[in-house]
Amino acid sequence: MIRTAILVDGGFYRRRAQACLGEKKAQERAEELIQYCHRHIKRFRHEEALLYRIFYYDCPPIEKKVYHPLLQKTVDFSKTDLYKWTNEFFEELRKKRKVALRLGKLADEQAKYNVRPEVFRKILNGTKSMEELTEKDFFLNLEQKEVDMKIGLDISSLAYKKQVDRIILISGDSDFVPAAKMARREGIDFILDPLFNHIKQDLYEHIDGLFTCDQRYRPVEKNV
Numbered sequence: 001m002i003r004t005a006i007l008v009d010g011g012f013y014r015r016r017a018q019a020c021l022g023e024k025k026a027q028e029r030a031e032e033l034i035q036y037c038h039r040h041i042k043r044f045r046h047e048e049a050l051l052y053r054i055f056y057y058d059c060p061p062i063e064k065k066v067y068h069p070l071l072q073k074t075v076d077f078s079k080t081d082l083y084k085w086t087n088e089f090f091e092e093l094r095k096k097r098k099v100a101l102r103l104g105k106l107a108d109e110q111a112k113y114n115v116r117p118e119v120f121r122k123i124l125n126g127t128k129s130m131e132e133l134t135e136k137d138f139f140l141n142l143e144q145k146e147v148d149m150k151i152g153l154d155i156s157s158l159a160y161k162k163q164v165d166r167i168i169l170i171s172g173d174s175d176f177v178p179a180a181k182m183a184r185r186e187g188i189d190f191i192l193d194p195l196f197n198h199i200k201q202d203l204y205e206h207i208d209g210l211f212t213c214d215q216r217y218r219p220v221e222k223n224v
Contacts, residue, residue, distance in 0.1 A: 002049045002189075005164040006037045007151060009171035010058030011144065014089075016172070016195045020217045026085050030092035034099070039213040040168050040193070052164045056093055057102045057151055059144045061086040064108050066140065070133055102154065104146035114141045148175045155179040159186040166190075172197035177206050184208065 017029060024032065034054070041051050063078035077083055093099050115123070119137040122128035151169075156179060158164050166189040169176055180190050184206070191209040192199070196217040204210070212218075 002044060002047045002166055003052045003164040004041060004044070004049050004166040004168060005052045005055065005154075005158055006040060006168045006170065007055045007154065008033065008037070008057065009147070009151070009169075009173060010056050011147070012172050012197075013170055013195070014058075016197065016217060020195070026088035027092050030089055030096065033093075034096050036213060037170075040191075040211075043211070043213070044166075049166070051098060052158075054096075054099045055102055055151075055154055056099060057104070057147050058090070059104045059106045059147060060090075062106055062108050062111060062140075062142060064111065066111050066113065068113050068135075068138070070113075070135060070138060102147075102150045104144055104150060107143040107145050111140060111142045113138045148173070151176060152179040155183050159183040159188050162186075164188065168193060170195065172199070174200060174203055177203065180206050 013033065014029070017024075017032065021032070033056075037054050038051070041049050043049075061077065061083045063083060065074045065076045067074050090101060090103075093101055115133070116137055116139055119128065119133070123130065151171075152175075155167060155169075155176070158167060159182060165187075167183060168191045169180075170193045172194045176192075180192075183190050189208050190206075191211060192203070192207045193212050194210070195214075196212050196219060199210075
């Protein structure tokens with residue numbers, strides 16, 4: 001029996017799911033995630049794969065007030081739909097069998113609105129003026145704290161304690177490499193699922209496999 005742990009970078013998953021599968025209610029998105037994780041287990045049915053646990057890593061939603069320079073007003077995030085949706089999403093995951101939530105923190109004391117990089121480039125090259133800026137041209141600059149650390153610690157713990165035989169990491173980040181290398185030295189089969197997000201070529205030497213279960217995450221090729 002191949003004991004398998006699935007680790008999910010929550011912020012990454014939610015962004016990719018919304019972009020590729022569209023917006024959904026919190027309950028529907030939570031069920032979608034669980035079903036997706038079980039698709040990984042079913043892939044290895046011939047090996048009698050067993051789900052050990054799904055570890056979901058994320059941060060609580062921001063609830064402070066942040067000044068928006070274009071709107072010239074303060075946005076109270078505790079009253080936004082996103083705040084309510086995220087908390088409902090976490091509650092739905094808590095109800096799921098074999099799911100463990102690992103919540104980090106937001107560096108909300110540094111939260112601020114910035115102009116999107118691609119928009120800023122247009123301003124610099126003269127293809128867009130300051131007067132043409134809209135609310136969509138701004139994004140909230142907000143960093144997560146402790147999430148990557150928690151992922152690394154859990155990978156190390158699972159490997160050293162021999163609790164699992166395989167780890168599947170759903171993430172598009174390369175910060176997992178040191179933990180992945182350690183897990184592989186301990187005999188863990190380490191598989192990365194980037195949801196068809198581009199990864200650096202040299203990452204292949206630090207994993208045992210690369211696989212995404214749903215073709216809907218594959219980028220749409222543009223006709224030249």
